[in-house]
Amino acid sequence: MDPGPAMSINNPDGRLLSIVVPCYNEEEVLAETLRRLSETAETLEARGLKVELVFVDDGSRDRTRELLRRYAASDRRVRMLGFARNFGHQLAVTAGIDAARGDAVVLIDADLQDPPEVIAEMVDRWEEGFDVVYGTRTDRPGESRFKLATARVFYRVLNRLSDVPIPLDTGDFRLMSRNVVEVLKSMPEQDRFVRGMVSWVGFNQIALPYRRDKRFAGESKYPLRKMVRFATDGILSFSAKPLQLSVTLGVLSSLLAMLVIVYSLAMRLFTQEWVPGWTALMIAVLFLGGVQLICVGILGEYIGRIYREVKRRPLYIVQETRDGTTVVRPAEAGE
Ligand code: UDP
Ligand code: MG
Numbered sequence: 001m002d003p004g005p006a007m008s009i010n011n012p013d014g015r016l017l018s019i020v021v022p023c024y025n026e027e028e029v030l031a032e033t034l035r036r037l038s039e040t041a042e043t044l045e046a047r048g049l050k051v052e053l054v055f056v057d058d059g060s061r062d063r064t065r066e067l068l069r070r071y072a073a074s075d076r077r078v079r080m081l082g083f084a085r086n087f088g089h090q091l092a093v094t095a096g097i098d099a100a101r102g103d104a105v106v107l108i109d110a111d112l113q114d115p116p117e118v119i120a121e122m123v124d125r126w127e128e129g130f131d132v133v134y135g136t137r138t139d140r141p142g143e144s145r146f147k148l149a150t151a152r153v154f155y156r157v158l159n160r161l162s163d164v165p166i167p168l169d170t171g172d173f174r175l176m177s178r179n180v181v182e183v184l185k186s187m188p189e190q191d192r193f194v195r196g197m198v199s200w201v202g203f204n205q206i207a208l209p210y211r212r213d214k215r216f217a218g219e220s221k222y223p224l225r226k227m228v229r230f231a232t233d234g235i236l237s238f239s240a241k242p243l244q245l246s247v248t249l250g251v252l253s254s255l256l257a258m259l260v261i262v263y264s265l266a267m268r269l270f271t272q273e274w275v276p277g278w279t280a281l282m283i284a285v286l287f288l289g290g291v292q293l294i295c296v297g298i299l300g301e302y303i304g305r306i307y308r309e310v311k312r313r314p315l316y317i318v319q320e321t322r323d324g325t326t327v328v329r330p331a332e333a334g335e
Contacts, residue, residue, distance in 0.1 A: 261286060
């Protein structure tokens with residue numbers, strides 16, 4: 001096996017690019033995925049980069065593990081991590097990011113829906129100085145209507161609710177610089193919604209439109225159950241608004257209660273059409289209903305704060321510091 005042009009004039013320190021590939025029961029696609037990724041790696045190596053492929057087997061029940069072991073033994077670029085059970089796509093991606101040694105890390109699905117050739121364009125943007133290059137899907141052929149419609153609604157609702165803008169129609173296919181990766185690694189939250197976390201980090205981010213292909217082989221590994229879990233994580237990790245819902249509901253129902261209270265008092269006092277006990281009952285039910293919802297809302301506010309606290313995200317992220325005339329970037333400063 002040839003060692004490849006590790007060093008070049010363009011890339012004197014031999015910058016390394018890590019490509020992270022989460023895999024769950026992907027035996028049918030892996031050989032082709034490795035072939036396409038290796039082609040991309042060769043193009044990049046011709047430009048003087050080094051490339052490592054980090055495959056994460058998320059507790060597959062088919063031959064994925066066995067294939068990956070074989071590739072890791074025979075292919076100098078391949079590294080593999082195997083989970084003890086299925087932990088889910090987002091945790092597989094997280095493990096890959098943690099293990100990656102590159103100066104930049106690319107996340108890509110194993111099923112070739114995200115064309116590996118786009119990685120070269122991502123690297124161009126990175127070399128221009130961008131820290132995050134995220135792929136935005138212009139077209140998604142071969143997906144069910146249901147998936148397209150739910151995805152469309154999900155990204156729009158998420159964006160409405162989220163405290164940070166999360167780009168529409170953007171998956172995990174993206175390149176991140178070492179600076180961003182280090183910040184991600186310092187975010188120890190349990191329910192991880194990686195694409196939102198990357199948006200939250202900031203730095204210089206840019207969209208790269210691309211056409212999403214059909215899955216190369218096999219079926220989606222995201223059944224409805226996993227999609228719901230994923231969407232819930234996305235919304236709850238990036239928004240405390242659902243918690244505040246009861247305040248709004250409480251205020252609305254209290255206002256409504258006021259009207260009905262006035263109405264039932266009027267009925268009682270000025271007409272003959274009243275049933276014994278009804279007025280008092282209505283007032284008690286409506287008043288208490290409103291008060292309860294408002295109290296739940298107040299609890300929600302506190303829980304929201306506890307929630308943000310226990311997530312232990314860094315409070316702020318320094319992108320660069322100017323120190324006299326030199327610009328010290330955190331990653332370099334830390335070396
Ligand atoms: N995946 C994973 N663990 C899971 C489910 C999926 O690592 O529990 C991987 C899967 O192998 C693929 C990527 O996550 O590389 C995206 O999954 P898939 O293509 O099935 O999702 P879809 O494109 O249908 O949303
Ligand atoms: Mg897919």
